[in-house]
Amino acid sequence: MLFNKESPAIERLTGIFVSDRMGPFINRPLEQKSSMEETALKKNKTKPEINLESISDENLLKHRICDLPLKIHGTWLEECIQELYKELADKGIVFRSECYLADEWLTPENETCVGIPFYLAHPTLIKLEKKFMIDAEGETKNWCMKLLRHETGHAICYAYNFNKRRKWQKIFGHSTEEYGDTYKFRAYSKNYVRHIDGYYAQYHPDEDFVETFAVWLTPTIDWRTQYKGWKALDKLLYVDSLMTEIKGQEPLVKRSEKFWRLSTLKMTLSNYYKKKRAFMAEEFPDFHDLFLKKIFIELTPENNKLVKAYDFIKKHRRDILYSVSRTSGEKKYIINDLLKGIEKRTQELKLCMPENEKFILVSLSAYVTSLVMNYLYTGHFRGEKNKKKKR
16 A cells, blocks of 8 residues: 655544544644654653553553564564565575555555565554454465565665556556545456455556565465466566566665654554544444334344344345446445445344335335435445545
8 A cells, every 4th residue: 555645635544734534633744754753752762661461452542552562583573574575585686675564554655675564573463453443454374475575565666667668558557546535446457466455456557566566476376377368468468577677686766764663653553543443334234224223123022023134135235236227336245345345233232124115225225325326426325525534
């Protein structure tokens, strides 16, 4: 994931005034960051003693991220990084992206280093991340390696100025294109490789390149065979030619400033997760709860003979799907995934039908239509207006 460290458009989750998809409220230019933070660090050299092996979640949440006793050395992350370096060496590439702990997976724009989420450096923090966010991005070795290869793609692009070449721009597009808050993808397109979930190569020209690079670098992928007949193969062949060209060559750019590193993250874990959950609200199972509890009723021993909400939605899903698709023009698979999520949530909440089925069907169809229209115009099911209130 690439982050522009200059644009003042959006603030980062940890409070530094730069661009990202998340963000609270400390407005100060990035170029002032280093001196200000170093002064603060000097004034507060004594960190609280935190035993991550025994501390309760309640007490842990009170601590600032920068005070956590974390490092990469000696952890499973170090092993993953060494494996990444071996993959690069096996391809004859001398470049090594320097890795550090940050607030999330990132590569600062025009820098050649890679940020790894701090929570991956200790099992207690992985557990805490999963408690609040369901998943801890990169928590398994395979997942971590995928993300390391992806971020290294950004770093190597800057290290050798690949994105400034005309042929690179002709194949992938221009890096100067704006990163949107969201993106729409074509699930069956053969113009792009498939590496990170969510068809991430379709997000932006830079992501198209780094996802292609990540596939090229993965030793277990026979990309020539897997992508035979795909237009994406042309991109893989171009990446292969670039990597052949730089074999044994030192990078042209060696700048590696570690923005959003662990020592600068002054926010408490409690506030970190409040803001993170607020931003990613629609990713959580309880996103639909308010609506569902308004139109359905909770299953009790007294009403256990009523039709289950899950069965009702399953019965009418096809009709709702085609009606909403015809009205909105949105692709059926997007609406179907949305309906399946709602259907599953009613089962988890143990909801059942009141007597007025016609009202429920109309209300449910209207709700799904409104979400899909939000998605069409803003890229978010909850809509841009609500999203801005969360910032």
